Amino acid sequence: MQFELRQEGLSEACKPNCRTWVSATGAITSDTPHDFEAFAKTRNVRGSTLVLDSDGGSVLGALALGRTVRKLGMMTAVGKTIELPLANGERRAQIAPNAYCESMCAFVLLAGIERHVPAEARVLVHQIWLGDRRDDPTAAHYSAEDLVLVQRDIGRLAQYTVEMGGAIDLLETALKIPPWEPMRLLSREELRGMKIITGSNTPEVNSGAAVAALPMSNGTRATIQERSWVTLENAGRMQITRKHPLTVEGEEIGSFDLTFSCGEAGKDLAVIYLEQRRGGRKADVLTEVDLSIAGTSVPLKVVSSQPGGGALEFDSVARGRVPVELFKTFAESRSRSLLIETSSQDRQTAIRIGNAGVARSFIQLAMNCSAQPPIRSTQRSELRRDAEAQPR
Numbered sequence: 001m002q003f004e005l006r007q008e009g010l011s012e013a014c015k016p017n018c019r020t021w022v023s024a025t026g027a028i029t030s031d032t033p034h035d036f037e038a039f040a041k042t043r044n045v046r047g048s049t050l051v052l053d054s055d056g057g058s059v060l061g062a063l064a065l066g067r068t069v070r071k072l073g074m075m076t077a078v079g080k081t082i083e084l085p086l087a088n089g090e091r092r093a094q095i096a097p098n099a100y101c102e103s104m105c106a107f108v109l110l111a112g113i114e115r116h117v118p119a120e121a122r123v124l125v126h127q128i129w130l131g132d133r134r135d136d137p138t139a140a141h142y143s144a145e146d147l148v149l150v151q152r153d154i155g156r157l158a159q160y161t162v163e164m165g166g167a168i169d170l171l172e173t174a175l176k177i178p179p180w181e182p183m184r185l186l187s188r189e190e191l192r193g194m195k196i197i198t199g200s201n202t203p204e205v206n207s208g209a210a211v212a213a214l215p216m217s218n219g220t221r222a223t224i225q226e227r228s229w230v231t232l233e234n235a236g237r238m239q240i241t242r243k244h245p246l247t248v249e250g251e252e253i254g255s256f257d258l259t260f261s262c263g264e265a266g267k268d269l270a271v272i273y274l275e276q277r278r279g280g281r282k283a284d285v286l287t288e289v290d291l292s293i294a295g296t297s298v299p300l301k302v303v304s305s306q307p308g309g310g311a312l313e314f315d316s317v318a319r320g321r322v323p324v325e326l327f328k329t330f331a332e333s334r335s336r337s338l339l340i341e342t343s344s345q346d347r348q349t350a351i352r353i354g355n356a357g358v359a360r361s362f363i364q365l366a367m368n369c370s371a372q373p374p375i376r377s378t379q380r381s382e383l384r385r386d387a388e389a390q391p392r
Helices: 032-041 059-071 105-109 144-163 169-175 188-193 324-331 358-371 377-389
Strands: 002-007 020-025 049-053 075-078 080-087 090-096 100-102 122-125 212-215 221-224 230-234 237-248 251-262 268-278 288-293 296-307 313-323 337-343 348-354
Touching: 002 032, 002 090, 020 080, 032 059, 049 080, 049 100, 049 105, 059 105, 059 144, 075 105, 100 105, 105 122, 105 144, 105 169, 122 169, 144 169, 169 188, 230 358, 237 348, 237 358, 251 348, 251 358, 268 288, 268 296, 268 324, 288 313, 288 324, 313 324, 324 358
Parallel strands: 020 049, 049 075, 100 122
Antiparallel strands: 002 020, 080 090, 212 221, 230 237, 237 251, 251 268, 268 313, 288 296, 288 337, 296 313, 337 348
């Protein structure tokens, strides 16, 4: 996070009382509290406003920064500092309201003796998680020590929230959102109810990996002990597959399997989305399933969505094609994820899945696909008909 003391814009009308503020932009790290204290020692920031534009970061760093802000009697706000042209050789700026305060930034915002969030600004929250396992949390491994670490930090967050005069609803809401779901945008009513705004002015832990059952194209299922991407072989054809919990604000409502297999050689991969959702309601009929990689959306066709064989179960199947080059982007060693979004009559889901294990699997799949003879149009029709007829 970078700090700058800024002064209001070009208008002569504000002189000699032009507003000043401290611009705070970027990620919060363990060094941020020390950096801010060093910054504050050489500038008169007591009682001024800290204007935040941040995607969050370190839990302990944010709590220490927040306590320093409160100690200095500062106000807080969400905003983006915009540089203006020089006026008589002086640097000037203005505050734009369309800024973001994400994750631990919300707790720094809570530290102000007065707190302001413009209507155009966005405050978003989610669970704390072990930072080195956030990219693919369900594929990672966790120890008892990891659990103790996160529980300790949750306790510190609860104490801090009360200390700053916030409502415990803030922490409760944040802890509902696992790292594979999009961050939760807080409404104006929630910002007021959680005491994040005042007056009238408008990484960390998951349970151990569970036993997962993965689909085979002939309807059988293979049980594995992990949730990373794996390769399976069926009738001489290879598949890359992954099981993932289906959640809405952390509440598990079912699970889904995502499977990629050979499509047209060198061009695309076939993808199947199989979902089991608890509830068995008509409102759970899927109308849309979209897969996104690197900002590119690939709609999948919902071919079936109906009550399942078990009590209070609802099963859905969607299919599509993903360009090989797009999947290759996902398989790259750099931190990548794909997003699966579904829509039904009365709710939507959005799940982010990391790429743990997919690079090795993709190489195997590519080799297998190149070794397979091309599928004739009649064979393709037969395969599609067989797949749609398989038990679910």
